[in-house]
Amino acid sequence: xxxxxRKNIDFDANWLFYKGNPSGAxxxxxxxxxxxxxxxxxxxxxxxxxxxxxxSGKSGAFLSTGIGWYRKHFDLDELxxxxxxxxxxxxxxxxxxxxxxxxxxxKHPYGFTGFYYDLTSYLNKDEKNIIxxxxxxxxxxxxxxxxxxxxxRHVEMIICDRVHVDHWGTYxxxxxxxxxxxxxxxxxxxxxxxxxDKTISLKxxxxxxxxxxxxxxxxxxxIEANKKLTISQKVVVQNPVLWSxxxxxxxxxxxxxxKQGGIIDQYSTAFGIRNIEILNKDGIKINGKSIKLKxxxxxxxxxxxxxxxPDQILKSRLKTLKELGCNAIRCSHNPPAKELLDMCDxxxxxxxxxxxDKWWSGSYGExxxxxxxxxLEMMLLRDRNHPSIFMWSVGNEVEDQGxxxxxxTLKLLVEHVHQFEPTRPVTCAIRPPGEVDGITNLNEKLDVxxxxxxxxxxxxxxxxxxxxxDIKKRNPDIIITGSETxxxxxxxxxxxxxxxxxxxxxxxxxxxxxxxxxxxxxxxYLGESMNWPSKGWAACLVDTTGKRKPLSYFQQSVxxxxxxxxxxxxxxxxxxxxxxxxxxxxxxxxxWTFPDYENELIRIFTFTxxxxxxxxxxxxxxxxxxxxxxxxxIMKWYLPxxxxxxxxxxxxxxxxxxxxxxxxxxxxxEIQLQADRNSIHADSKDVSAVEVVVVDEKxxxxxxxxxxxxxxxxxxxxxxxxxNGNLDSSELYKAKERSAYHGRCRVFVQSKGNAGNILIRAxxxxxxxxxxxxxxx
Numbered sequence: 001x002x003x004x005x006r007k008n009i010d011f012d013a014n015w016l017f018y019k020g021n022p023s024g025a026x027x028x029x030x031x032x033x034x035x036x037x038x039x040x041x042x043x044x045x046x047x048x049x050x051x052x053x054x055x056s057g058k059s060g061a062f063l064s065t066g067i068g069w070y071r072k073h074f075d076l077d078e079l080x081x082x083x084x085x086x087x088x089x090x091x092x093x094x095x096x097x098x099x100x101x102x103x104x105x106x107k108h109p110y111g112f113t114g115f116y117y118d119l120t121s122y123l124n125k126d127e128k129n130i131i132x133x134x135x136x137x138x139x140x141x142x143x144x145x146x147x148x149x150x151x152x153r154h155v156e157m158i159i160c161d162r163v164h165v166d167h168w169g170t171y172x173x174x175x176x177x178x179x180x181x182x183x184x185x186x187x188x189x190x191x192x193x194x195x196x197d198k199t200i201s202l203k204x205x206x207x208x209x210x211x212x213x214x215x216x217x218x219x220x221x222x223i224e225a226n227k228k229l230t231i232s233q234k235v236v237v238q239n240p241v242l243w244s245x246x247x248x249x250x251x252x253x254x255x256x257x258x259k260q261g262g263i264i265d266q267y268s269t270a271f272g273i274r275n276i277e278i279l280n281k282d283g284i285k286i287n288g289k290s291i292k293l294k295x296x297x298x299x300x301x302x303x304x305x306x307x308x309x310p311d312q313i314l315k316s317r318l319k320t321l322k323e324l325g326c327n328a329i330r331c332s333h334n335p336p337a338k339e340l341l342d343m344c345d346x347x348x349x350x351x352x353x354x355x356x357d358k359w360w361s362g363s364y365g366e367x368x369x370x371x372x373x374x375x376l377e378m379m380l381l382r383d384r385n386h387p388s389i390f391m392w393s394v395g396n397e398v399e400d401q402g403x404x405x406x407x408x409t410l411k412l413l414v415e416h417v418h419q420f421e422p423t424r425p426v427t428c429a430i431r432p433p434g435e436v437d438g439i440t441n442l443n444e445k446l447d448v449x450x451x452x453x454x455x456x457x458x459x460x461x462x463x464x465x466x467x468x469x470d471i472k473k474r475n476p477d478i479i480i481t482g483s484e485t486x487x488x489x490x491x492x493x494x495x496x497x498x499x500x501x502x503x504x505x506x507x508x509x510x511x512x513x514x515x516x517x518x519x520x521x522x523x524x525y526l527g528e529s530m531n532w533p534s535k536g537w538a539a540c541l542v543d544t545t546g547k548r549k550p551l552s553y554f555q556q557s558v559x560x561x562x563x564x565x566x567x568x569x570x571x572x573x574x575x576x577x578x579x580x581x582x583x584x585x586x587x588x589x590x591x592w593t594f595p596d597y598e599n600e601l602i603r604i605f606t607f608t609x610x611x612x613x614x615x616x617x618x619x620x621x622x623x624x625x626x627x628x629x630x631x632x633x634i635m636k637w638y639l640p641x642x643x644x645x646x647x648x649x650x651x652x653x654x655x656x657x658x659x660x661x662x663x664x665x666x667x668x669x670e671i672q673l674q675a676d677r678n679s680i681h682a683d684s685k686d687v688s689a690v691e692v693v694v695v696d697e698k699x700x701x702x703x704x705x706x707x708x709x710x711x712x713x714x715x716x717x718x719x720x721x722x723x724n725g726n727l728d729s730s731e732l733y734k735a736k737e738r739s740a741y742h743g744r745c746r747v748f749v750q751s752k753g754n755a756g757n758i759l760i761r762a763x764x765x766x767x768x769x770x771x772x773x774x775x776x777x
Contacts, residue, residue: 005257005266006164011087011155013039013684014072021067026099026132032071039684040155043148044068045137046306046721050730052532055140061526061535065137065149072131076123084162084193085123087131088116090338091153093307094363095136101129109367111137111147112300112334113378116158116167120193142363145299146527146536148307152300153337162193163200165255165267166228168381172253173423176275176287182240184273188255189230192223198259199223204233205254208241214251243272243387244286245327248348250387270345272387278425278458280479280513284350284390292508293350293516294559295328296321296541297484299525300336303544304721304733305748306526310687311339313748316676317546318343321522324541324552325559330483330518333357333396333429335379344388351386352427352460352483352518354393355379359409361399373416380421391458392417392424396483397431402448410455425457429483432464442470450474458515465490465507472513482508482517487539487551488585501632505558519555520583524727530578536727538576539583543725545746546689550588550605557607558633563657565608565650566590571597575742577727589742591703592662597641604637610650610657618644665743666696668705670768673760675749682716682776684753690772692738692745692762705743707764711736713749716776717758721748740764751776 016035024030045056048064056065076085089096094111097104101124105117123129137149158167169189176182184206192198203218217233241249250270257265277285283292302309302317314337321329328350331340335353344351355376359368376394383389394413400406410428417426430452433445449471453459459471460483472478485504508517524544526536536544541552553566568588573596576587594602606613606625613635614624625635643664650658672693680686694705713719713736721733724741731738738745749760755776763769 005161005263007157007159009157009159011072011157012041015040015042015151016071016073017042017044017150018069019044019066020069021134022069025069025071026102026104026134028102028130030071030132035071040070040151041153041308042150043152043306043308045146045149046301046304046308047734049732050535055138056146056527057141058529058531058534059141059144059146059527061146061529062532063146065140067134067136067138068150070133070135070151073128074131076125076129082162083120084160084164085119086116086158086160086167087119088114088156088158088167089151089153090114090155092133092135092151093137093147093149094142095139097134099132109371110364110375113375114153114338114382115378139363144357144362144528145525146301146307148301150308152307154339161257161264163198163223163257163259164191164265165189165257166191170253170255170267170269170385172269172271172385174271174273176240176242176273180239182237182273184235184237184253184271186217186233186235186253186255187230188233189228190221190223190257191228192225194225196225197222198225200264201258202231202233203256203258204235205256206235206237207252207254209250211252237273240273242287243274243345244289245291245348245350248272248346248387250345269385270342271385272345274387276390278390278479278515280477282512283515291327293328293481293518294325295330295350295516295518296326296522297330297332297518297520298522299332300334301526302546303524303526303725304723306733309337310685310720310750312677312680312687313546313689314340315343316689317523317542318347318349320542320546320548322347322349324548324556326522326555328352328516328518329522330354330393332521335383338382341383341386341388345386349388350390351388352391352393353379353383353389354396354429356394357396359395359398372413376413376416377420380417384421390424392421392426393460393483394426394428396429397462398428401430401433402451407451407455410452414455427456427458427460427481427483428452429460429462430464431462442467446470446474453478463490465502465504468507468511468514472511478513480511480514482514484520485517486583487519487541487555488583503554503558503632505555524725526727529727530580533728533730534578535729537579537583538727539579539585544727545723545725545744547725547744547746550590551585553607554634557609560609563610563650563652565606565610565613565648565658565660567646567648567660567662568605568607569594570603570605573597589703590662591665591701592644592646593665593703594641595643598643599640601638602641604639604646606635606637606648607633608635608648608650610652612651612654614649614651615639616645616647616649617642663698663700665700665702666698668694668702668707668767669697670695671709671762671764671770672699673762673770673772675772675774678773679775679777680751682751682753682755684751687720687748687750688774690747690749690760692740692747694740694743694764694767701743703743705740707767708737708739709745709762709764711747712761713758715758716752716754716756717749717760717774718752719747719760720750722746723748749774
């Protein structure tokens, strides 16, 4: 991007922070010399102690919230008369108020949408400038899950000409005319903040993934003073390389504004060319190929990192979900960080972008009527060019389903999205009517569901697989997605009274009018806990450290075709964090250390997509089983436990394709460290996740080791979080020690900003220590 025409300045570094509400902190001359220096994104709640009496309660992981202030001092050497300066926040939780040099810019209540302010009239060229931000998260409990507190997403300053592409000012739609040709329509909104009319040239160039220019269009237009003008352009791309979940190819539209021969603004927008059809017989078709949604729900936090999640950790988590076969993400229940959507574009995920949870509950409910339109439009404007997004959601489990007020509101929101961004369908997730509503009759329940369903393009149902057939009878043309499904068995027709031995995935496979599922949830998260000592939701496929759980391999076995087999042992001695009954899978572990079960029968699962599995203990064949004999796709074995090694071998057409081996551990001997990335960028942002395991002398993980492990770090890095995945633990997340859980924990190391070595040491009483080296470059 031309430095002379537009600058996008990273504004994350060198903020000052104070937890509390000091008087006058917005004033330019306020003394902040004792405030703590830090970089954002920042979540102050995650830095605190867990306390059963903290105001956030089980919804907020029993962490402290309150009020906090941020201040940033900065110079602008290139403050010019014809420049415009904006400050963009991608997310502040919540009730943020912003001042520039003591001048009040405004308030943004909702913590999950981005917003920006025009600073131009308030900046100083020859002296320090100060931004002050007040964040008020004291109105507890204001959310059903952990939100964090503070400026928890990135901040950016944009400096551009007074004639410029508006913020989120491009809207790109594509039409696949044939496999050989696509039409790309670009609507560009240009702002003229001069006091006189301006004549400019807008040149839009379409570039491929290697930045090669494919085609261009140029228009000369006149824009009135202090007005905005939207300019429409169409170009044809020959032989387009299409975006899909398997080949997520991206193009970019380069917008270039010129005046009197000189370039005054440049703006780049990534997009993809793809055709998505949602049908009630063939599921979702991407570029003519039918798929089913193999999805998960995800929240904002990442365990010990809170909601201030480094970009690399977001990417790592998506990579893990991709490995287990996931191809779709539901952003529950709010717009995510914009970086996550960029990654979904690049990695090939389909996304449901969701604006709200409930409409009238909690603190947002007090301002919903005044702010819903602006917040909804903020999501649509920011996110509308992402090829990964295939559907918008305007709510989740909203109050008073079926009531006149709720139906009128749903209709209002859906119609507004249709008018504002008409290229994608709109949905709203419906919870199962039942005892909460005082409805026990099935027909009455279906009446409520259909009253909501008839107002949306695709019906999103939470935990209602048991009624898919009944709903289709009401409307044969209906299209359903399981917006929330259990991770193991689904509920019975008498909801909340037990299980049916059917995994929700098979309801997707068996019903043409069901386009997919979104498991609740993909990754363990903070908040929404059972009760103390639980700090969060622990019934997901991946734990808070980012490590896969045994159940994730079942999902991989039904979601992927690459041959795989995985052993999981079911035993009462396995510990797991507390969670709600209906989301619990049987206690499973992928280890072979059960001394209390010597020569006793032990239950074993093998998850596989192979035709046949052979099971060996200490190289002795114990038997074989065929997947076709297990309708639930879970092979079950009952064998006497013998210490040593257990091995599963998968076969297709009698040819060995894969195997999985577990070994019995001896006594704990040493710590081993394994960094997921041995080199990271020296930018004060990049992160390496260091796996910490307690092993015996043979290097086998000791699954019942619970040693408290202490960490020291030297060089150009710092520890930003320690975690072991145990959501019942009250150990601090921001610390230099952590107990092993199932023989493991993780340390997250972030670069400081300078190139050089980072050495991290781990020690525990009675164990041989370990050292890992990471290079910051």
